[in-house]
Amino acid sequence: MFDVGHQSYVHKILTGRREAFSTLRQFGGIAGFPKPDESVHDAFVAGHASTSISVALGMAQARTLTGADYDVIALIGDGALTGGLAYEGLSDAGQSGEPMVIVLNDNGMSINKNVGGMATLLSKQRVKPSYLHFKQFYRNTVGKARGLYKVLHHVKEHVKDLVLPNN
Structure with a gap:
C-alpha cells in the first residue's frame, strides 16, 4: 500500500x-x-x-x-x-x-x-553513525552492480524533481 x-x-x-x-x-x-x-x-x-x-x-x-x-x-x-x-x-x-x-x-x-x-x-x-554506515554499505553494495545503482539513483532523482519545488 x-x-x-x-x-x-x-x-x-x-x-x-x-x-x-x-x-x-x-x-x-x-x-x-x-x-x-x-x-x-x-x-x-x-x-x-x-x-x-x-x-x-x-x-x-x-x-x-x-x-x-x-x-x-x-x-x-x-x-x-x-x-x-x-x-x-x-x-x-x-x-x-x-x-x-x-x-x-x-x-x-x-x-x-x-x-x-x-x-x-x-x-x-x-546523522547517527549507524545510519551513515548503512547508507555507505548500501552505496558500496549496490554500487558494485553499477547498472542497478544508476537506475535506482535515476528513479530517486526523478521522484525528487516531481515533488520538490524547482528553485
Whole structure:
C-alpha cells in the first residue's frame, strides 16, 4: 500500500505502464497515484498522505478472514507521519496482531517542513553513525552492480524533481 501517489511511480513502471509513464499527470495520461480502474495491480486510490497503514491493516484483516496467504506491506513517508491517521493506523495495527510490514520512507521530503516529535526524532536518526554506515554499505553494495545503482539513483532523482519545488 502506497501512502501517496509519488511513491507508486516505480510500481507503475513495473506493472506494465512504462510506455505510458511520459503521460503521467497529463490529460488523457496515467494518474499520478494508484488507480484501480487503470490497473488490476492498483489495490486502492492513494491520494492522501497518512492512509497506507490503516489501508494495509484492513487488507491484512481481509487476508486473515478469507484464509489467504500473502504479504501486506505499507509504505509511508516521514512527512506522512505528521498526520493523525498514521498514528491511528499504527495503534490499531499494534493492537490487532495482524502480520504486516510497515516500511518508513525516511527521505526528508514533504510539501512543508516536518514539525513535531517524530520529525525531530527522524532528523536525529539521519546523522547517527549507524545510519551513515548503512547508507555507505548500501552505496558500496549496490554500487558494485553499477547498472542497478544508476537506475535506482535515476528513479530517486526523478521522484525528487516531481515533488520538490524547482528553485
